[in-house]
Amino acid sequence: MEKSIENFIDYCKSTLRIEHCNPEAYSPLALAYIGDSIFDLMIKTMVVSAANKQSRKYHDEVSKIVCAPSQAKMMQGIKSSLTEAEHAIYKRGRNANIYSSAKNSSMSEYRNATAFEAVLGYLYLNEDFIRLADIVKLSLEVLNGSEDEVKENDSRETMQNDSLDIDGTNDIEYESDGSGD
Numbered sequence: 001m002e003k004s005i006e007n008f009i010d011y012c013k014s015t016l017r018i019e020h021c022n023p024e025a026y027s028p029l030a031l032a033y034i035g036d037s038i039f040d041l042m043i044k045t046m047v048v049s050a051a052n053k054q055s056r057k058y059h060d061e062v063s064k065i066v067c068a069p070s071q072a073k074m075m076q077g078i079k080s081s082l083t084e085a086e087h088a089i090y091k092r093g094r095n096a097n098i099y100s101s102a103k104n105s106s107m108s109e110y111r112n113a114t115a116f117e118a119v120l121g122y123l124y125l126n127e128d129f130i131r132l133a134d135i136v137k138l139s140l141e142v143l144n145g146s147e148d149e150v151k152e153n154d155s156r157e158t159m160q161n162d163s164l165d166i167d168g169t170n171d172i173e174y175e176s177d178g179s180g181d
Contacts, residue, residue, distance in 0.1 A: 005129055023125035028092040032114045035121030040066050042136055068105035070143055071113035077142030078135060086119050086135075093118030 012018065023031065043065050047058055064070065075090070082090060093115035102110035116139070123132040 006127075009127065021125055023089075023122045026121075026125070028089070028096040028118045029098070029114070031089065031119075031121035031125070032093055032096070032117035033121065034124060035117035035119065036066075038124045038132070039071075039117060039120050039136065042133075065140075065143065068102060068110050068113035071116045072105070072109035072111075074139035074142050075112045075116035075119075078138045081135075081138060082119065086122070089119050089122045090115045 013020075040062070043062050044058070047061050053061075079087070079090065094111045096111075096114060096118075098110065098114060101107075105113070120132060120135065123129075123135065
């Protein structure tokens with residue numbers, strides 16, 4: 001399966017004359033732009049392959065998953081599972097200067113949804129398709145109420161010291177040394 005994906009990507013790059021890129025060099029909004037498309041395509045493929053329905057029913061089902069509030073919930077649920085590089089992309093996406101306004105979500109949700117899409121765009125452009133699929137799977141588990149099934153991976157420490165705290169949450173967790181200080 002992965003071989004056919006690689007063949008498809010290679011063929012597209014060759015045919016469309018797409019040069020290899022360095023995802024870190026892209027703006028967070030460019031990463032979110034491509035991540036939005038990839039996530040939408042993955043969810044649409046999943047929904048269509050599950051059952052034959054009218055297109056409006058597909059749209060309604062997909063829209064519940066790809067909207068900003070759902071993406072923000074997924075991002076918050078998987079944040080502890082991100083690698084250090086993915087967490088850096090998450091922060092860049094969340095803190096990006098967004099010029100559009102959130103239509104059906106709070107600004108905090110919109111920023112976290114942008115961060116989610118940026119991480120997916122980063123993984124796609126890095127051609128890390130296995131990790132991309134794993135992140136989407138974890139995200140859907142979170143969305144479906146299986147947060148307790150999403151295991152924290154202690155070997156993947158995330159950067160907890162956010163330089164800019166846009167959404168008003170404190171990502172730093174403090175451990176008590178028992179002294180009461």
